[in-house]
Amino acid sequence: MLPHKHTLVVVATVATLALAAVLAAPQADLASERAALLSLRSSVGGRTLFWNATRDSPCNWAGVQCEHGHVVELHLPGVALSGEIPVGIFGNLTQLRTLSLRFNALRGSLPSDLASCVNLRNLYIQRNLLTGQIPPFLFHLPDLVRLNMGFNNFSGPFPSAFNNLTRLKTLFLENNQLSGPIPDLNKLTLDQFNVSDNLLNGSVPLKLQTFPQDSFLGNSLCGRPLSLCPGDVADPLSVDNNAKGNNNDNKKNKLSGGAIAGIVVGSVVFLLLLVFLLIFLCRNKSAKNTSAVDIATVKHPETESEVLADKGVSDVENGGHANVNPAIASVAAVAAGNGGSKAEGNAKKLVFFGNAARAFDLEDLLRASAEVLGKGTFGTAYKAVLEAGPVVAVKRLKDVTISEKEFKEKIEAVGAMDHESLVPLRAYYFSRDEKLLVYDYMPMGSLSALLHGNKGAGRTPLNWEVRSGIALGAARGIEYLHSRGPNVSHGNIKSSNILLTKSYDARVSDFGLAHLVGPSSTPNRVAGYRAPEVTDPRKVSQMADVYSFGVLLLELLTGKAPTHALLNEEGVDLPRWVQSVVREEWTSEVFDLELLRYQNVEEEMVQLLQLAVDCAAQYPDKRPSMSEVVRSIQELRRSSLKEDQDQIQHDNDILL
Template identity: 35%
Template sequence: MAPSGAPWVPIIFIIINIIMINHLVVPSSAASETELLLKFKESLQDNNKLSSWNESSSPCGEKSHWVGVLCYNGKIWGLKLENMGLKGTVDVYSLKELSNLRTLSFMNNDFEGSWPEFHALIGLKTLYISNNKFSGEIPGETFQGMQWLKKLHLSNNQFTSSIPTSLILLPRLMELRMENNKFTGNIPKLSQKTLKSFNVANNRLHGQIPATLSHMPPSSFAGNEGLCGAPLEACPSNKPSTISIVVVAVVVGVAVIVIVLVIFMLNRRKQQSSASLENPASTPQRKSHAKDLDDASVRSASSASTHSRRGDTMKLTFIKDDREKFDLTELLRASAEILGSGCYSSSYKASMGNGPMMVVKRFKAMNNVGREEFQEHMRRIGRLKHPNLLPLVAYYYRREEKLLVTDFVQNGSLAVRLHAYQGLGQPSLDWPTRLKIVKGIAKGLEFLYREMPSLIAPHGNLKSSNVLLTESFEPLLNDYGLAPVVNQELAHDIMSIYKSPEYVQNGRVTKKTDVWTLGVLILETLTGKFPANFLHQGKSKEEDLPKWVLSISPEEWPNKVFDKEMGSTRNSDGEMVKLLKIGLGCCEADMDKRWDLKEAVEKIQEVKERENDDDFYSTYSEADMKSRRGLSDEINF
């Protein structure tokens, strides 16, 4: 029997090995979670309270004693690290790899510093960080992608600036606790029917409480002297008070007296002039004294009249002191030329007499922004200085509209030079100029990412119409950093980042979304075609640029893809192809495959005007391109 049974022995061993391999899959996954939590632990100070976290056991094993780790079906479901005196940095990106993480609580610890990027944990349902020392601004767009978030507790920290308006986009929000911070501005119009618990007491909020929150108890709004409306006392009406009426009456009375005085002095001067003709003996000294008095009276009347007419409401706020100052009245009197007009903003060129030409951009999509929030953000933008950024000169705040004032750039926008140059009688942009422009755009975008790290999309609205060109064709980025002050309910119709694949498909904006807009802009610059993504609020039936480029074989790119008006220089086709591939890498629909900004900028700066290398198409094989084209058919950019 032994010989006949011998052939079955290897089969038995194979079956045993298969069973053992299948069982080894779970420990491999558990080891990965162990590594992630230990990496997270390393970012903390005074972490001896987490001594039970070690490599000798897995977080969710049968005999696991990892303190604060919540498990379900062998996977990490939550972390409850409360009352431990923890300090240091919250390594969000280690936690991001825990795909089953749904709840996070760091309450009653000693964490401090700016807002950790918890918004990267898009699967969270509850986030508790109350009773710490977190401080600074929470960017307005922070919660855009956190569609599952139900409970958010931020109370008893030191957060400043305005309450993030992206909270209105959380469809499942049930609890929002933000009391005992330093939040300023208005309360966003939260209208979620799921919201049961709400508290913003003891902040620095002002304005009318949204009607959708009027059913909340008064204690939810206590300690904010500037708040009014139900359930607190009614907001004051717009009818003038007795004091204001008296003040106006006094001002008008003074103005009348000044005017009468001016008329009297002018008549007196006229009489003196007539007397001097009849009596030449009048002394020159007396005439001089009368003239000085008359001039002083006129100046006094003019000053009083101007102050009464303008007041503080007509003042522009200038970013820097070294600029020539003018007020809104002078700006409105200047000869103006409309540069562009849309549903949400309009641009005008204003000629300031013998002074500089300015551009005034009027925004209608910022009327939910409080004065303090708007001013603080404008100061933040005003501090930015880079050769490829158009500096903000001044701004004007009024509740109903906002004005941004910049210098006029003579050469116009990249959009005009790409798509309307013939109608304006201008030459097309050649290849070296387009490469120079793309490199400058990349440098400006890299600077924004470095200087404004708290913003998810530091530019937010990168497109050819927001790239201006100097006389030497150096690009200047415009309309950057405005995402936090644009009304969230209108933002998806206005800003280019909301045309991205991740937002269209999942309602998300990430650190790579600006990279997607950079990629589309590169393709637009090389092809001369306008991106369909930005036409008709992204609903154009035209084929979008990335998909169109991928539909064409790489060997045919020089003849079928590149703008014929761009021309080429000797041995430049290979470099043009390199830049085109960089554009495709930047606007990859799959964010995991999309390049990050640092990699994109490095690759762009390596592109030259010409090269001797004839192997232009080595990066993408034909099979690879077919694979990418198939992916494009499945995923609509």
């Protein structure tokens, strides 16, 4: 028996060796994982796989994420991988949870040793050139949640073994060569599903009939949500409703002659009353619109809300409309009646910029019919329809605290800005109590209203071409502002300040106004758009503008406002929400559903999304300039146009 002292030494030695073995195990595993990644690089290449094979840990390589000394995520989307993935790589990457190889040019079949990645949750291999049947080993990966194999050349039957993947939520198999019927997937609870543009036939299984038509188009399928299959009967509920309708019709047909006569007489009386009412209203409106207002006789109201109340006009919020011709007249009256002799001399004068045509004056505004367009950061905007002249937008500024001399200097600098992507400022009016700005009227309203307004059946979806065009136009307008000097910025970039022409060309508005107003206008100015480094909303740098534009791009791509309720419940802003989703490779969940139907431009959408994330970087020195942003958007739009032209040419070649 060993002495007690020697026993302690032996125990300590054994414990040290065991601890060393435990600590060395991850290092050994990581070494084999490093070798597997380098083998992958040598097999399929890639323009951005500049991994340092000598010094850096693979955990520091681009696209590689580690936990507890193991590679758990490998993200290599759109990096020009080509050729076949050899067998023997994934057998050393057994801890993988996410694998993204989308948007490459990989060929052949998936390697069989991918079956070793039993922890795999997310597999993204869409937009490659992969072939063969769907490999059976996929159905032995029990943790799979998201599987995207779309836009490849997979063929053969649609396996019923997908039912083994009980955790699966996303299954995308569109644009392949799968054939035969779709099996019943009764054991799955899918959130996303798409098998469009395959060679499938038969009827759509009952459990999948809740997905939209776009999920099944381009096949020989029938049944809901597509047309009924031969032998199917209409919805029993519809049949019941039709039967009830027929019964009601029969009852109506049995009405007595007296009842019918009473209905006719009542209808005639109602129509006569309606005609008299319309005539009365039209005459009343005509009288209001054609009557002139005598500036000298208008009473000075205390506030704008009192003006509207005195004239019977409600306080209309953003997007509302009301007939407020008296409100604009009263604003002019305030300017005329309270500025002393000097103000009286200028009471009827608008100051126009440059060579702009003097097609109207302040008196014309008094006679114009007008409506409230909305209440914004800097004041209330009206649409004024002049009797003989253009339709203009009039903004009544609030909380202007600077002197007339300073106001004139600053607003003339704004009026001198001339670019096709800016809403031009045509004229202004200044008095002690009232400051008015006159702009060109933009008939399609704001980007905010277009994105978040009508969501009903009558809504026209905004396609990629329109959205990317709006992004480019807005970027050009902001780039122009920044080119006016290093200290020139917009300071209030948001979707409600991007206005649209009839052809959906973007025009940036409200530029140069941030320095005119007092602090009371700034607290809620750019909620969700303001860069993290901005402490005084009246002092915004060009890099802070870039951040706001990045948020605007994210809003354009996701369809979500920066202050979206679902985001705010978790206290997460739009940039951080997008980054968290993209980090998990759930790209399809980021984009607005209206954009997902345009799958041929998915690569350009992803590129614009990445540009938006770069613009909304936390630190200003990490953000691109607006000139770089404009060039990037131009390039991806050219790429999209070229793809469309190539596709048209390809289709024409087939037809010929």
